[in-house]
Amino acid sequence: MAKERFEEALKKLEEILRKMETGEMTLDESLKAFEEGIRLARLCSERLDEA
Template sequence: MAAKKKAFDFERALGELEQVVTAMEAGNMPLEESLKAFEKGVRLTRECQQALQEAEQKVEVLLKSDEGIETKPFVDTEDDTYDA
């Protein structure tokens, strides 16, 4: 029997990502530790992005299921300089 997938905790993952970034910005880590932290940060970023995409898709499906509601593509209004 396959194991049940553990629910993703977006807020926990985002908090961990913030801790990783803060630790790396301090610049006090040896190279090997920095690489491990970077790998963790990339993994957390991807997981958070996936969770956000899934939430956006759920909202779009819910809006499409109601008659009379028009869906529009999500457009980020913030001026982010970070592209993932």
């Protein structure tokens, strides 16, 4: 189950990165996406540590 959560978090993180790279997000949207990206990156790191 941890593997599935890792893959799901990584997929969401990649989606956030693609959206941010377009440059079409507002500053507020970018900040929210950044915060979510940090949360997801930490989750992925924790899952890797558990492996």
